[in-house]
Amino acid sequence: xxxxxxxxxxxxxxxxxxxxxxxxxxxxxxxxxxxxxxxxxxxxxxxxxxxxxxxxxxxxxxxxxxxxxxxxxxxxxxxxxxxxxxxxxxxxxxxxxxxxxxxxxxxxxxxxxxxxxxxxxxxxxxxxxxxxxxxxxxxxxxxxxxxxxxxxxxxxxxxxxxxxxxxxxxxxxxxxxxxxxxxxxxxxxxxxxxxxxxxxxxxxxxxxxxxxxxxxxxxxxxxxxx
Numbered sequence: 001x002x003x004x005x006x007x008x009x010x011x012x013x014x015x016x017x018x019x020x021x022x023x024x025x026x027x028x029x030x031x032x033x034x035x036x037x038x039x040x041x042x043x044x045x046x047x048x049x050x051x052x053x054x055x056x057x058x059x060x061x062x063x064x065x066x067x068x069x070x071x072x073x074x075x076x077x078x079x080x081x082x083x084x085x086x087x088x089x090x091x092x093x094x095x096x097x098x099x100x101x102x103x104x105x106x107x108x109x110x111x112x113x114x115x116x117x118x119x120x121x122x123x124x125x126x127x128x129x130x131x132x133x134x135x136x137x138x139x140x141x142x143x144x145x146x147x148x149x150x151x152x153x154x155x156x157x158x159x160x161x162x163x164x165x166x167x168x169x170x171x172x173x174x175x176x177x178x179x180x181x182x183x184x185x186x187x188x189x190x191x192x193x194x195x196x197x198x199x200x201x202x203x204x205x206x207x208x209x210x211x212x213x214x215x216x217x218x219x220x221x222x223x224x225x226x
Contacts, residue, residue, distance in 0.1 A: 002071050017066045020056050025076055025102035026110050042079050043100035076107035110171060113118040142184035149220040150184055153177050156204065156213040165207045176201040
């Protein structure tokens with residue numbers, strides 16, 4: 001019988017790898033019993049690489065390159081732990097171990113915005129833009145002109161997260177919903193970005209209980225697909 005680590009894994013895109021990695025850090029934090037250690041929310045890069053290799057067949061290069069992306073986006077952060085050790089000659093030397101853990105933004109990326117989420121446009125004087133920005137039920141903020149579509153996206157998101165679909169699929173679809181919502185906050189949404197996200201998002205119709213919600217979104221989003 002082949003060992004778990006010997007089982008062939010499908011070739012994944014960088015986007016899919018990032019989703020798997022963020023989910024890994026999310027689960028690590030969710031199940032943590034301490035900040036560091038074997039069950040800690042923060043984890044060393046060597047452990048990240050070895051565990052993701054076993055779980056998903058990711059190479060060290062896969063992990064390192066996409067960790068850089070997650071760090072730059074603020075969804076994962078570094079924690080430096082400084083210690084000292086004494087050499088055989090008696091000299092005291094500093095040693096730094098770097099740990100990685102998910103941030104609040106990373107958790108919101110998976111769970112969606114909540115009561116404690118900082119408003120997306122915090123620090124920006126919305127009134128100076130001439131826009132009427134509203135906050136949706138999931139905490140995302142969009143231009144009031146697109147309130148109907150925004151609400152239907154919230155309804156679809158709820159249907160997806162409450163479904164029995166695989167967690168990785170849920171995460172992927174929720175990310176596409178947030179992509180659309182981010183564009184709806186702009187004075188002039190980018191139609192190409194919305195159309196690209198919709199290509200994947202409409203596949204949610206295959207999930208039990210989601211087809212009706214997808215159709216309602218389709219009716220309102222078609223303006224951006226021309």
